[in-house]
Amino acid sequence: MTLPLELWLVRHGETIANANRRISGWTNVPLTPEGILQARAVGSKLNGTRFDSVWSSDLQRAIDTARLAYGVATVDTRIREMHFGDMEDQYWEQADPTLTSALLAFESFHPPGGESLNQFRDRIMHFIGDLSSGRHLIFTHGGVIRMLCMEFGIDRFLKNASLIKIDWTGRRLISIEES
Secondary structure: OOOOEEEEEEEOOOEHHHHOOEOOOOOOOOEOHHHHHHHHHHHHHHOOOOOOEEEEOOOHHHHHHHHHHOOOOEEOHHHOOOOOHHHOOOEHHHOOHHHHHHHHHOOOOOOOOOOOHHHHHHHHHHHHHOOOOEEEEEEEOHHHHHHHHHOOOOOOOOOOOOEEEEEOOOOEEEEEEOO
16 A cells, blocks of 8 residues: 655745735745744644655745744755746736736646746646655645646635645645635
8 A cells, every 4th residue: 555645735925026916936036024924824833743854945935934934944946936937027917918817727828938837737746756655845836736736626826825735645635724
């Protein structure tokens, strides 16, 4: 019998880009004061839980959330947010409505100069495929969490500093704790 793979996914705390409704895939943006409080609050949801590994995207907002909520995490570029190419740092309201509609629908989206949804999915799935069985804590981004949830039929975009627990082996949701 195969041991289960359990993922505890944390979306980073609020950033300046989130607060200003700017697109910030690979753009490094800091947490806001509210994002710092949110990240610390996530820590209370993790107290006493044993993890086989702890991971973070290499983007500063995820690293800072990990540090404030848990401590040191192993950094991996494969769990960073989608690369939005020419859309990076644009205000949502000023971005091409055809592109933002495709992004919100999360299908057939490929921003100019960025990565396609298939490339994004492949990168994330490569990371998941390298995990051993056990419970893994992962500090990452809304798009990454949404992509992973879609693998078992849930289309969900979580608020900042939310925690979602997934039985990856059984492809089922264990729980969602939104901030």
